[in-house]
Amino acid sequence: MGLKEEIEAIEEEIAETPYNKSTEQHIGRLKAKLSEKKEKLERQQSSGSGGGGYAVEKHGDATVALVGFPSVGKSTLLNALTNADSEVGSYEFTTLDVNPGMLEYRGANIQLLDVPGLIEGAAENRGGGQAVLSVVRTADLVLFVLSAFEIDQYERLREELYANKVRLDTEPVNVNVRKRHKGGINLTTSDRVGLDDETIMGVLREYDYINADVTIREDLTIDQLVDALQDNREYLPSAVCVNKVDLIDPGYVDTVKRDLRSHGIDPDEAVFISAEDGRGLDSLKETIWNDLGLIRIYMDKPGRGIDRGEPLVLTQRENTVEDALETLGGSFDERFRFARVTGPSAKHDEQQVGRDHELEDEDVIRIVARK
Ligand SMILES: Nc1nc2c(ncn2[C@@H]2O[C@H](COP(=O)(O)OP(=O)(O)OP(=O)(O)O)[C@@H](O)[C@H]2O)c(=O)[nH]1
Ligand SMILES: [Mg+2]
Structure with missing residues (x-):
């Protein structure tokens, strides 16, 4: 055998x-x-x-993989959200390679990856799906793109990811x-x-x-x-968007919501969008931001004041002063004495904190370092 x-x-x-x-x-x-x-x-x-596989370099502060069947509108969505120019076609499998694009939101650079249509059996390497799945594994968030008319594809997509050792919305x-x-x-x-x-x-x-x-x-x-007992499982959060809502008439919305519920998706959590006419894209950006758990830290630089234009972007999982030092790079880490924090995480303005202090969104931090 x-x-x-x-x-x-x-x-x-x-x-x-x-x-x-x-x-x-x-x-x-x-x-x-x-x-x-x-x-x-x-x-x-x-x-x-x-081996094969795609070598898409990770860029930006976080990466989101757009996962969906062919023709649901992934490339259209990528183009609508980012500076990328992904080929859009009215036939299946337009996207033969992985297309990256950068979404700038609240001072963070979020890389979106438009991957080729994920099809049934991808985990067993039908239709080059294996390579697609290997890209998905490196992302920080999986964004399922469903067409309003094909909500049932959701379970199949999740099964494919599960078979490829991606565990969604759960902790190890x-x-x-x-x-x-x-x-x-x-x-x-x-x-x-x-x-x-x-x-x-x-x-x-x-x-x-x-x-x-x-x-x-x-x-x-x-x-x-x-x-x-295996160390190759990838644990990722996921979100759902329902595309092509410009094509459904108001009376059909309840049907879509029922479909969502019957496939285990809370209709209130799914974002209804039209990649074509731009509807719902603001709430989609907001959802991506929240699900990635990104936080902005504004640096108060000696002699230059507070830089609100280009925040240091951290995640809720890696949100300590130590993590900030690491992201900053250079010699900050060795020369660090203490930091002064003003904002949501501070007990009072200019609170003196050490490396373990956990930062929150929109904190202002000044690092006091040895010369
Ligand atoms: N009406 C409408 N059409 C859309 C929308 N989004 C995408 N489309 C159309 O759907 C077709 C497929 O869109 P694509 O963006 O190429 O789909 P895809 O998911 O990237 O497809 P593959 O690359 O084959 O996996 C195109 O004709 C788009 O114009 C939408 O929100 N509304
Ligand atoms: Mg495409």
Whole structure:
């Protein structure tokens, strides 16, 4: 049996096995095995095809990947939002390469990547989809572009990304593994963990852990456990925009909203736009900004005053003074003594803070450095 057939056989067995406490252990082992075989198959395939892939350099403060089926209007949207000039066509697969464009918003440079139409089976490398997906993995935010008439494409797009190890709108479960030289597997789980210890042990053994201290404190599924044991999962936030709303008449809006709900999208969270006539693009920019979690820090430079034109852009995850120093580069880091902060994060104007201080949007910071 070849690898592909083995994978299919395991998938079939998982699908046919009812999930309950008595089968949980068995399913756990199957899922671990399945994940390993898929990785192996992928390694074989990528070595054969010479790797390929797009080399789009990361530019700007953050990157957004526009993900959608052919002809939903990704290129039109990119052109409407950025300085790029992406080819727009009324036939499918106009975009054969990845087109970058820069969106300037609130002093931040946000790179948008228009990637070729993602099609069914992309994760198995039909239609060059694999290369597309590898670009998506490097982004900071996935923006799904749906046409108002084809909301059902959403689930297929998410499935493709999932199959390519992109985990959307979720955080990795913390599974702490410390390898040892002897003593077998020493598993510690909190009360919150619903999986049986034996199931977890089975998965660990499948991954060849023989001697290790393993600690799990959060509840998790078998899939999440398998994800946590692999270091190539990409965890990204996502947003949805519904394009071509200029083509729908007011009475049809409720139908679109119902479609959205039936595919697990909150209609209030989706942004209704027309890339063609510009409708909704301001709220889309706002959504992108919020979902990226960008914050602006204004530098108060000695002798030059506060620079509000070109803020230092940080993210909510990396928002400390230390992160600011890193982004600034140069010798600030070594010469840093303290900083003075005025604004939302400060207890009072000109508060003296150290490296650990967490900054907020629109703070003003003055760095006091050694000469
Ligand atoms: N009416 C209307 N037409 C649109 C809108 N956005 C895009 N279109 C049209 O839809 C067609 C496809 O648009 P593209 O921007 O090329 O679509 P794409 O998603 O980049 O397609 P691929 O590159 O093939 O993946 C073009 O004829 C556009 O003019 C919109 O908001 N309203
Ligand atoms: Mg295009």
